[in-house]
Amino acid sequence: xxxxxxxxxxxxxxxxxxLTVAKATEDLGFDAFFRSDHYLRMGTVDGLPGPTDAxxxxxxxxxxxxxxxxxTLMTAGTFRLPxxxxxxxxxxxxxxxxxxxxxxxxxxxxxxxxxxGIPFPKEKFGRLEEQLAIVTGLWGTPVGEEFSYxxxxxxxxxxxxxxxxxxxxxxxxxxxxxxTRTPRLAARYADxxxxxxxxxxxxxxxxxxxxxxxxxIGRKGDDLVYSNALVACVGKDDAEVARRAAVIGxxxxxxxxxxxxxxxxxxxxKIGRYAxxxxxxxxxxxxxxDDLDHLEIISSQVQSQLx
Numbered sequence: 001x002x003x004x005x006x007x008x009x010x011x012x013x014x015x016x017x018x019l020t021v022a023k024a025t026e027d028l029g030f031d032a033f034f035r036s037d038h039y040l041r042m043g044t045v046d047g048l049p050g051p052t053d054a055x056x057x058x059x060x061x062x063x064x065x066x067x068x069x070x071x072t073l074m075t076a077g078t079f080r081l082p083x084x085x086x087x088x089x090x091x092x093x094x095x096x097x098x099x100x101x102x103x104x105x106x107x108x109x110x111x112x113x114x115x116x117g118i119p120f121p122k123e124k125f126g127r128l129e130e131q132l133a134i135v136t137g138l139w140g141t142p143v144g145e146e147f148s149y150x151x152x153x154x155x156x157x158x159x160x161x162x163x164x165x166x167x168x169x170x171x172x173x174x175x176x177x178x179x180t181r182t183p184r185l186a187a188r189y190a191d192x193x194x195x196x197x198x199x200x201x202x203x204x205x206x207x208x209x210x211x212x213x214x215x216x217i218g219r220k221g222d223d224l225v226y227s228n229a230l231v232a233c234v235g236k237d238d239a240e241v242a243r244r245a246a247v248i249g250x251x252x253x254x255x256x257x258x259x260x261x262x263x264x265x266x267x268x269x270k271i272g273r274y275a276x277x278x279x280x281x282x283x284x285x286x287x288x289x290d291d292l293d294h295l296e297i298i299s300s301q302v303q304s305q306l307x
Contacts, residue, residue: 040112078107
């Protein structure tokens with residue numbers, strides 16, 4: 001079971017904080033550092049000092065880290081034109097020596113679009129499908145050849161399809177709860193399917209849909225990595241768990257029901273149940289980025305038991 005650290009900087013974290021967390025992620029033996037792609041805080045937090053851009057952040061971290069994978073859960077398709085996104089991700093992949101992964105979603109948070117003057121189109125899923133076709137098509141075009149695309153939303157003419165990523169293939173993550181279109185899109189384009197903040201029952205059901213969709217197009221279901229994203233709140237005793245829950249404005253019992261909360265033993269047991277449901281990777285949503293001791297206890301007492 002791979003454990004990855006997943007951050008939500010729009011809730012209030014500047015680049016220096018993210019760099020500190022990323023370095024701790026690497027030092028403590030976690031597999032990867034991922035971040036959300038949002039420009040507006042959610043809930044009652046003040047969001048200070050203000051938003052950071054996902055791919056600018058990852059470009060900086062690419063030069064400041066050496067081992068961990070770097071990526072997004074999920075880049076909002078509404079924020080970037082697909083040709084520009086292909087260039088950005090390829091460049092950051094080069095800067096990291098081939099450690100980047102692209103999580104790409106349709107975009108959903110209308111308020112942040114209004115706040116920063118970003119168009120919020122009605123038909124987002126069709127655009128996402130074309131974006132995936134274009135980004136992967138640009139990367140997959142041999143050097144010296146051109147890429148063209150004539151879609152409903154995007155048209156490219158005789159693109160040189162440069163630059164190329166350092167990796168032969170940048171892993172693409174697709175996720176969500178949709179019952180039909182999402183599994184089909186994942187089956188066609190994804191290297192990993194992620195379901196965020198889902199119960200064990202919903203996880204099994206959605207993983208099964210993705211596997212079936214993959215097999216329908218002649219792809220093996222096991223070709224994809226299956227993962228969960230879950231909030232983490234771990235403590236050595238009940239008091240520490242309660243303190244960490246209070247800091248992020250959540251109740252312990254709610255966190256235990258919907259996330260990975262409690263003692264290390266409790267969390268190891270629940271991760272095991274997600275593994276039985278088909279997950280081989282978990283993204284730990286860390287909401288208090290100043291609490292590096294939280295990372296340390298997860299590393300020493302949870303990750304160490306997972307093998």
